[in-house]
Every structure is written in C-alpha cells, then in structure tokens.
Amino acid sequence: MATLAAVSLVVSALAFVHVYAQDQPASWSEPQKPVRIFGNTWYVGTRGLSAILITSPTGAVLIDAAVREAADGIASNITSVGVRLEDVKLIVNSHAHNDHAGAIAELQRRTGATVAALPWSAEALKSGKKYAGDPQFESPTTPPERVAKVKTIRDGEVLRAGGVEITAHKTAGHTPGSTTWTWRSCEEGRCVDIVYADSLTAVSADKFRFTDNKTYPHVIDDFTRGYAFLRSASCDILVTPHPEASDFWPRIAKRDGGERDALIDRTQCARYADRADAQLQKRLATERAK
Template sequence: MRMVAALAISLAGIMSTGASQADDPLTRPIAPQSAKRWLTPQAPIRLYGNSYLVGFGGLNVALIRTSAGLILIDGAVPQAVADVEANIRRLGFSIRDVKLILSTEPHFDHAGGIAALARDSGAMVIASAAGAAILKQGGGDPDDPQAAWLERFPGVARLRTARDGEAIRLGDVAVTAIATPGHTLGSMSWRWRSCERKSCKTMLFAASLNPIAADGWRFADPAHSRFVDAFRASIARMKAQPCDILIASHPQEGDEERLKRLAARRTPNPFAYAAPCRGYAERAEAALGEELGK
C-alpha cells in the first residue's frame, strides 16, 4: 500500500509538472500557423570557433561561448523555447550557462521566447533603448510599419540597454552593438570575433533590413520619411561593416546548402564567403527601392 501511495504521489507530481509546463504563460504559442514555417527542426551546429547556431530552418538563434558563460542572440517564438534549450544541451551546455541574451528587434518572431529564456537562465537581456521599451511591454508599438500584423508576446522584465558602438563584454569575448534601425526603429545588429587556432574571423548577427509593411502603409508617404532615412543609413552602415561570416535573423538564400556543407566538414568554411555584409545590404537596398517604387 505504501508503494502504491508513493507511486500515486509521484505520478501526481509528474502530472502537476506537466500541467504547469503546458500552462506556462511565457511559452504559450503565438501565431502557430505563421510560426510553423519558421520552426523547421535544425540540428545545433558549431558555425566557427566559439560561435554556434541553436535555432531553426527559418529563424536563426546564435550562441557564443565565452570564458565566463554563454551569450544567446535572439529567442525565436515562445513555443520554440524548449527546442532552443534542447539544442543548447545537445552542444554540451546548459541553459543556466547563458549569462546574456542580446535582442535584434522587438518582433514576436525573434523576441517572443526571450522572457522564458531569461527566466530559465537567469540571464540579463540587452537591447537598444528603443527596442528595450517595446520588449518590456511585449510589443504593441503603434508606429511600427507592421503594427497591424504583429502579435503581442511576453514582456521582458529584466533589461538593460546598449548604446550604438558599445562593447558588451563577457569573459574573453566582446560583442559590439551596431544600430541598424529601419525594419524596426529599435533594431540592433551584433558583431564579435571568433577564432579557430590562429585564424580569427569577424562574425556579425544582422537584424532584418527587410522593408515590409502592413497593407496600406507606404514607405513613400512623407509622414514615414524617418523609416526610409533609417533604412538608408543602416544599409550604408551594413555595407561598410568588416564581416567574414554573417548570420541573418532569418536565414538567407543558400544558407541551407551552406549548413549541409558545414555539417559535412567541407572546407573552406561555406559561410566565410566574400563580402557577406555588403551583399546583405545591397539586397536590402534593392528591396527598399522596389517598395518606394510601389
């Protein structure tokens, strides 16, 4: 009888834990149909040196190993948190090793999971001042060009802001904040150095420079000139960035094949191609021209 009672208590505990996880307000699914196309499972992989990818086929989440813990860049959607944490474990780390979470933009597809990841890790979240204000309230920026499309997401409680050009240091790694507003006025890209033996490369995790807007919102409207000016300044800045390997917040065309070659240990590193930041900026420039032409 004592064994039966103990088993019942144990099962009740498991069921209670499962229920609490299922009802976790920080991981409740957001826009499941839209998110489904982003969350194609992808094995975690070391990209170069101390830099890894722990995200998905349609959403990049990056991890940097330092001598004092891990830095995570972006957090995908809330329902993806368990998979991000599992990918971190598959690399031999723990979510509790994450000390900093850097945010590129306050949209639900990149920031929706940050609140849960920050809670589970105890990490400090860092964003631009404009981005932090929207992260704190869980979205809802009425001035955002995509405001009519955007979902609200769990607000981030523990935040600090980074200035443009500020070096964020953790252990032996410094990550430089690069303001790249346009897609959102709070967008921030992040740059650092990663080495394999004596070969070092400049890595850059780029915030989106995609000029898209909800129906009826026009970039050519004079009232929206600050967004166009921000895009043009960010595009020029991205062109000038010294980067050897670029990680876009949404994977770029060709990245799937590059990942296959990387997993097969092909050399040279397939992500280290000529002028990736310039190419990224030029594609954004062409897209902005098309939007203005409409």
C-alpha cells in the first residue's frame, strides 16, 4: 500500500502537469498564518507553497517566495513574527519557477535584501523569462518576475546574514539550478539539522525526454547526485517547497496535538530521495519503451 508521503509526492508532481492547462491550485495563494518549525525557523508561506524565514537578532534569511500574488501575505507573516522587512538581509531560492520565485522581485524591493542563487538559477531570475535547459521550458507556464540584481554563488557555499548561516547544495534535475538548503536551529538548548530539500521530481514539458536529452544532457546524472546527497545528509527535519511532499501539515498537526518530535525524522530525507528516484526510474522506463 502506498504511504501518504509517496502519494503526496505523486500529487505534488501532478500539480505541475495540470497547472499548465488550468488555473493554479487555490492553495498556492491561500493565506496561511506563520508557523514556528523549530527555534528560529518559521514557515511564512501560503498554505500550498513554502516560504521559510530564519531569524536572528541581527538579520534574517528568506528561502523561497511562492507565487507573485503571495508577496503581501509573506511580508505580513514576516512582520507578524517580529521581524522588520528591512531586517531580511538575504533571499534565496529552491528553483526558479513562478511557484517558488514569483514574489522574490517584489520582496527584494520591499526588504532591500540581497538575492543569491546558483549560476543557472541566477541567470534565470535575472532574465524574467523561461530559461533554456529547464525540462519545463516548452510548457505554457508563467516565469517569475525579473529580479533586478542576483548574486551568483557556488555549490557548497556557506552564506551568512546577520546571525544566520546556511549552506547551498546543488540538487539539480527538476531544473539545472535546483538547490537544497541546510542549516541548524536551536531551542531550549536543543539543536537540529534542518534540510529544505528542493523538488526532485522528473516533471517536464510533453516533448522533453530525460533520456539522451540534448538541451540538458546531464539531467540524469544531476538527479542521481541529488539523491545521493539527500540520502547522506544530516537531516533531523525535512521541509520541501511543496509542503505536501514532506507531509508538513499532518506533522505540524501532530506536533501541535502534543507529539513534540513529530517533525523530527532522521530517515525522512533518504526516503524522500528514494521516492523521487523511483518516480524517475518509472519515467525513464516509459521513455525507453517508446
């Protein structure tokens, strides 16, 4: 029997496919009150799209910004947890699609924060257009608003903003610039390693083939490296750009119901990679059978 997490991964992947032909899911812009994940780490996104705020007394970091119309809600959530917008010093991204980077440009204007990304994502964000190499390049999707200035970073680079320190890990495949972020948060003398793992799903435009692809020839190798990283990462708490892909809301409900460690599962990152790998292998088998 399929686990809830496995079903959620499939539903999350299908959401990408069906959004091409119809309006985006309502949950992507549905307001959501901020939720403390652990210590100085907060969920400040919409109900259906993650945005993560990591705070310190001297500055904060925002990871992802959902769709364009989510800017007001994310800004309100940031201030409601006691962080002034001008204290957001750094904005980073999982991958440069509108559902995760749509409001980055607007939030950069409001905060004055530096936006940083791996090379492919940096160029995509600066272009304001769909960017070559993306498996979804030929899909009728809306690109994120152009970001005026983006700092290019490297795989494995440690970024610091105020008292926050996070590390960028290239986990490409879903896009050539897909990035997983890791950091440590503490509360009441207890510290955990948090992994914000980017989407690992092999989703594409109809004509894109992951096998023998000319526009993104290393896509399978990139996926494989990303899976290997997630399987070996120090991972106490997993959060994903689409919260259902990591059972975020059910786990929050359990935690708020009294199960203190409901968010903590040191096997979750590896299982997340395993599910995505199985989905990729199924996709490759389908392509090779044609």
